[in-house]
Amino acid sequence: MEEDKKMLSESEDYSKELDVAVRAMQMACLLYQKVQDTLVSKSRCNDKVLFKDENSLLTIAEWSVQAIVIWILSQSLGSENISILAKGDVQTLSKTNASELLEAVVKTVNECIAEAPRFGVQEYKSALGTLEVLELLSHCNSVEAPSARFWVLGPIDETSGFVNGDQYAVSLSLIEAGEVVLGVLGCPNYPMRKEWLSYHHSYHRIISMLTPTTSETWNKGCVIYAKKGSGKAWMQPVLHVNKKFVWPNHAKQVSISSIDNPALATFCETVEKANSSHSFTEGLALSVGLSKQPLRARSAMKYVALACGNAEVFMKFGRASYKEKIWDHAAGVIIIQEAGGIVTDVRGDPLDFSKGLYLEGLDRGIVACAGATLHEKIIDAVDASWSSSCL
Structure with missing residues (x-):
């Protein structure tokens, strides 16, 4: 009985943090999807995307996602509890020669915040200014673990895949005393049918256009997550245009394969x-x-x-x-x-x-x-x- 109580207590820990982290990743996925669609559209029109264009758009998106994630965590958990290890820190964006980039980031962040209610997050009453965005990003450290308890935000993990409309992921996790206690992966292009995994990404895009994704025809894109002690991992579809997030958003439990024979394993x-x-x-x-x-x-x-x-x-x-x-x-x-x-x-x-x-x-x-x-x-x-x- 005591062991059951202990397991129940552990599984209930981090529930609020996980809920907030999943919503943050849903919001990040939507932002990245919009940027990727822009890059792919340019590529189709011009046969080639200029590196400067793709680099600028991706940089703006990454900084904006970083600020948005911190904003959501701060709104829900309190800013005094938020420290985050991420790709960039505020010093980079504060430089004089980064003013144009900063302006674009602030604009993108405010556009995202305007959509926050769709994700069950209360919209800020007024637009964020430059100093407020920089204040959000001041919670970031790009080198050292900020504290014994800190969040880790993983940037787009495969730039070439992102630019070409292929696979990529963004991640958010919480670490306490050197141990991961919750993790969320946002995968906007992950095909939800096993047989599609080995197909070229252009085929996925064609299928997606022919069969628009709904909760009933969930063809691609997921947020997958778990927390320490639960013994379960869950997957839910990414939020699409004009949809609203309602927890748990059609989530389904996932589990590893039972295959242990190497000849049958993938x-x-x-x-x-x-x-x-x-x-x-x-x-x-x-x-x-x-x-x-x-x-x-x-x-x-x-x-x-x-x-x-x-x-x-x-x-x-x-x-x-x-x-x-x-x-x-x-x-x-x-x-x-x-x-x-x-x-x-x-x-x-x-x-x-x-x-x-x-x-x-x-x-x-x-x-x-x-x-x-x-x-x-x-x-x-x-x-x-x-x-x-x-x-």
Whole structure:
């Protein structure tokens, strides 16, 4: 009985914070969707998007999302309780040569706040000024953990995917004493049918235009989330134009796959090559019997695929000089764990989120699996073949 009470108490913790974080990610997704649609439209008209245009729009969107997330958290939880580790801090935007950028950010932030009631967040009575937006962003730190309890906002994790209308994710998580206690991933383009995951993103866009998304025909886009101690992970559709958010917004529970046979398991292969070794992970997959066609997924999409049962294995082994940033993993880790999966380094130790921006002390890489059987096989295989990895 006491154990049941303890579990119930733990599952009730962070409920308010999770509710607010999900609404913040819904709002962030809508903003990013609008910017991505603009970039894709320009690309279609001009055959090419100028880097300056795409960089400027993306920069404005990222700063605006950062301010909006802090605004929502502050409105609901009190600004004195908010400290956040994020990509940029207020000093960058306060520079004299950033005045034009700041003006665009303030305009975008106010446009977003005007839509806040759709997300169940009370609209501010008057437009925010430049100083107020800078005050919001002053809660950010881009290098060190601000306090023992802090939020982590992950920027768009795959710029090329975003610009080309493909997959990307934005994340928000809460960390206490070095442990992730809640996490939310916003994935506006995630296809909600497993068979679509391996299709080219242009096909998804065509299907989406032919079959507009509603709560009944939920084809793409989700916010997926979990909190410590609940033993559950949930997914809900992203909010679309003219829709209103009503908690839990058609949420459904997701869970990991029950497959533990490597021959039947699907391995998530990274799209990005710069900071990991494809040849080593592919060889490792074959050595443990992961013979199915791999699922190519961008960054945080791999965590979503595992949590939804669309894949069973994700591995990432960075090159010696590369350090993993905590915002790329924090939300995904707790979602996988609460959905029933396992995420560790190659030693089998939990990831350490207590050291600020980077996952310090990471042993070789990250292994995420749907179950213990697959996890043990991969850990053993890494130990056996690491000397030939060239990492």
